[in-house]
Amino acid sequence: MINRLPIALTLGDPAGIGPELAAAAWRELRSTNQIFFWIGPASLIEGGVPVNRISAPAEADSVFAHALPVIDMPCHAPVVPGKPDPLNAVTTVASIELAVQFALSGEAGGVVTNPIAKHVLAQAGFPYPGHTEFLAALCRVPGREVMMLASPELKVVPVTIHVSLRHALDSLTSERIETVTRLTNAALKRDFGIASPRLAMAGLNPHAGEHGMMGTEEQTIIMPAVERLRSLGVNVSDPMPPDTMFSATARPHYDAAICMYHDQALIPLKTLDMAQGVNITLGLPIVRTSPDHGTAFDIASSVTSTAGRASASSLLAAIRIAIEMSQHRLGAKK
Structure with missing residues (x-):
């Protein structure tokens, strides 16, 4: 049984590579059952693909x-590739809102979000630090959002996300570690079909604190969460040294790594396989994925241009994972 609910692909920043990638993804997938639709200005696509x-x-x-x-949603100002305009932020936001509405209503199997420019949206008064927090608000589950980055090589989940490193360290608590890990464990079962997930817990300090010689957070914050998680039946490791846990010999022994802050998670994943990296939001009532790259204004071109340099690899991976997750949620067999 194949889940035929289409995936909703959002506009992203219209001056970025989103329109170009949408066209490229359709060319790649048009002869498959991996169906999606785009929410954005049809005029940005026309002439490049039907x-x-x-x-x-x-x-x-x-x-x-x-x-x-295409669900046509015109922009408010002319779109020039590589030159974002805050006047078009309202269309970027409206595209996300409509995609989420379709997913919540069961009309779409999930949402794939094209890259946005956070500083451009901020200029237009957008109050959220990024997609992840906005999606949680739209789904009415603020605070439950958890960001996973996934590739064929590695899945990572940062406990703290879009905050400064100093703020991340100050806000790290046993309760937050436990919440993120429980949501990750549940998502691996529900969305990826892993019956008994194995989770690797990253330490915070060099050598995972070296028994308190290089920091005590492993003992005072991380281990209490680990012990509580184990009492709930979650298979999670003791805090592991972050400098060795992502090695080729270590990765096969776990299904996902729980990391303490943004760069601890994203640096190894992007180093290993940025082209296939996918951003996934866990903890939502809908499926949401996104390519793991930005708007790439410096290489953005029109769909009809022959000079396009953007690779659709990450977007294709995001669409495929969204379909896979949707199938698992519906209990369908691939």
Whole structure:
């Protein structure tokens, strides 16, 4: 049984590589059952690939083989590749809101978000630090959002996300570690079909504190969370030295790594396989993934240009993982 609910792909920043990647992804997937529709200005795609304007997600299936299904959402200002305009932030945000609405209503199997420019949205008064927090608010589960970065080589989950390193260290608590780990454990079962997830817990300090010689957070903050998690049946390791836990010999022994702060998680994943990296938001009632790169204004070009240099590898991976997660949530077999 194949889940035929289409995936909603958002606009992202229209001046970035999102439109170009949407067109490239359709070219790659048009002869498959990996169906998605794009929410954004049809004019940014037309001329590069065939476009079919649709009014509802259910129409995507019948047109996908011969045209990119688009729910047309025009921008407020002219779009110039590489030159973002805060006037178009309202369309970027509206695209995300509509995609989430479709996923919550069961019309879409999940949401894949094209990259946004946080500073551009901030100029327009957007009050959230990024996609992750905004999606949690739209789904009415603020504070439950958990960011996973996944690639074929590694899955990582940072306990603290879009805050300064100093703030991350100050805000690290046993309770937050426990919450993030429990949500990760549940998601690996529900969304990835892993019956008994194995979780690796990263230490915070060099050598995981070296028994308190190089820091005590492992003993005072991390281990209490580990012990509580184990009492709940979660298979999680003691705090591991962060400088060795991502090695080729260590990675096969766990399904995901719980990391204490943003860069501790993202540096190893992006070093290993940035092209296939996917950003996944756990803890939501909907499936949400995103390519693990930014807007790339410096290489953005129009869909009709022959000079496009953007790779669709990460977006394709995000669409495929979103479909896989949606299938697992519906209890369908691939």
